[in-house]
Amino acid sequence: MLVGSTGSGHIAVYGVSRDGALTKVAGSPFAADAGFSVVVSPDGKRAYVTSLSKKWVKGFAIGTNGALSAIPGAVAQYDAAVLGVAFSPDGTRLYATVGGQTSGTMNSIAVAQDGTLAKIGQPATIPGTSYMSLPVVSTDGRTVYASNFNSSNVTPYRTAADGSLTQLSEPVPTGNGPALPNVTPDGRFLYTTNEQGNNISGFAIAADGTLTPTPGSPYKSGNLPHGGAVTPDSKRMYLPEAGSNKISGYSIADDGSLTPLAGSPYPGPANTMPGRVVLSPDARRLFDVDVLALSLTTKVHSFAIDPVDGSLARTSHPATDTGIFFADGPTSVITPNQGPVAKINTLYSGGRTGVFTASGSTDSDGSVVRYEWNFGDGTTATTTGPEITHTFAQAGSRTVTVTVVDDEGCSDDRIFNGQVVSCNGGTKAAASTVVNLG
Template sequence: MSAPPGTRRAARAFIVLLIGLMSLVTAPAPRATAAEAPRFLLVAGTASMNIGVLRVGADATLSPVPGNPFPTGFGVLSLVVAPDGRTVYVPHAGDGTVTGYRLDDAGALHPISGAVAALDGPPTAASIAPDGSHLFVVVGGVPGHVVSFAVDPSGALTPTGAPPVPVDGLSAVGMAAVDPSGRYLNVVTYIGNTMSRFAIGDHGELTPLGATPVELGPVAPRFTPDGRYLYVSNEFGTDLSGFAIGAHGELTRTPGSPYPTGGVPHGAVITTDGRRLYVPNAVGGSIAGFDIHDDGALTPLPGSPYPAPAGTMPGQVALHPDGRHLYLADVLTLHGTTMVHSYSIRPDGSLAPTGAPDTDTGVIMSDGPVVALTP
């Protein structure tokens, strides 16, 4: 005997309601949109085998995330954040490996399965392609060389199979950068005065294009966002070298290069509009700021260089995407652990301390390009 129509309708309504309630329970929580995605500042400790992660608030203030700092290998001289803003690669010169981590929305770092690669020497730097498809690692030596890895969507690393390419000069502590087009890799040799250029193939293979002379002690090459100019900090020369980049990656010096910084410069940063450059002076206790002209020449910003806090050795700088804030991380400090200091960028490009308290990263000695801000 069948149930009355009213009973059947009531049963169907109950089932629909039950399914709806179950979907609310089992559906995944909505993911943060790009505008809501949290932003983090990462600072590695060269001497302390860990990575500090600071959350960047909506007002650009900094605070350590829960669990900070996070363990990693020994001798970190470079730290790279992939274009996705959540995949992080860290070469360890002390144990000859490069390791990948996933950064979650709380700011915690988690090792990625398949993202630990053993190398045949101490890795001193890494650089990633703009599309995130390949990672290039500089291995120190006399001469040093560059090896390449394909990056899986999971973040796992696979050797491309391309032979390592030697770096010109004494490259015991080479540093690298891929240009914004993803077509060229440039590697500077800290113990020497050369910059090697390589063309990047479709599968991550590298073709040497020759070497360009630079001043002594070159570190941390930086491209303008449009890929037209390249700047190199010269630690032994207390200045910056500027180069215009030709259609085939060839380099010619910009007018007036090199440019004095007022101290011993570490790695520079360039604003997203390509109009200004800032570089910390590790010896000199300051940050130098420059206008970038249409021909690539640099002229000091008003009041440059800007003093760093007393008792600190400025190491690396990072720019907030809002274009109004800059962060300075120490190499060494009397405080012991690396501190991050916040600056406001005025409309004319000059810098002023924000007055916000300095933020402790919990790591010790941050030397090299070991500071990165997620997109």
């Protein structure tokens, strides 16, 4: 987990265990001139931060031990403060919102395989008084949105191969002071937490990227709603209420409307202002990051998420003091879970029976816990062990496929929340073999 500081400019880095315990990385916090945004590449090997004072987006390598080191040539320099940055789903682009005296701009940045950066395309002006804007990207990567805190709206842009951006529509009104936008991983909805309106605006995302308010939007929240998070299945959203010292949870209906979860809002730790919530890749843990606290330095608090009703309960882990000050904006992120790699072999085939194994399958940051089999004859099976025996109804040639799932639920899908990937799954999670049956 990376936690950036708008106040001191440092980034605190922690290892995260499956039960939510945090372990400080040696050398943390790292000097980075961090500002309002920190994102991590889909492969989990690089972090990019924005700077208000240095007016740049800068890249850092994430070592195998979690330590950060600057990447030579990984700087995109601008002439005004850079507020927000978001990755494209495939990790080849960054989109940055740059401030100004009145109007801000949306900018495209190409990310090379070595992590270096190059500005591409012409900046697109964000309409109105828009020097405080944050970007979020659609799950198909075709549309980027700028939330405008000053003018209380969201503007959509179509992306092009050369990095140019074309405004799709007039700005769409939100509640007052949209702080941090989110996109559901299924790509259907966009939400803004409206800091000055004490509510949440919801929008359905059309096929062309345009936005339409969801039924009942905006939805009531507590005081100063801030940086929220949506579960990988797109069924729940959580957000911190900095002014109420609570965390709200909502269920997301099929039409995008929000309904409070049972027991919501949930109390935060005493004498803190929760400013950002981050979910573990498997959505079993929620981490509440202080924007401010009486202790001055930012602490991280962990909650367990009930798998049935989504309610929150504090874990037994003590609060973790990051040693940084004022973690405002989307500055906290967990490195993505890397998807598993499947391997399949035929152990035996005789008559119409075959024995298959996926024991050679691997997961670089965990373990394989489930095997989903398709025998190519219209039948399927799911196992927790890597070996299976199957008798086919008829002789002939069959293609047998196994898709593996790791211990954080990552498989062949890439889970993207509009800023970063949480599960970097893909085609490597599936493997096939052909068996000839006599």
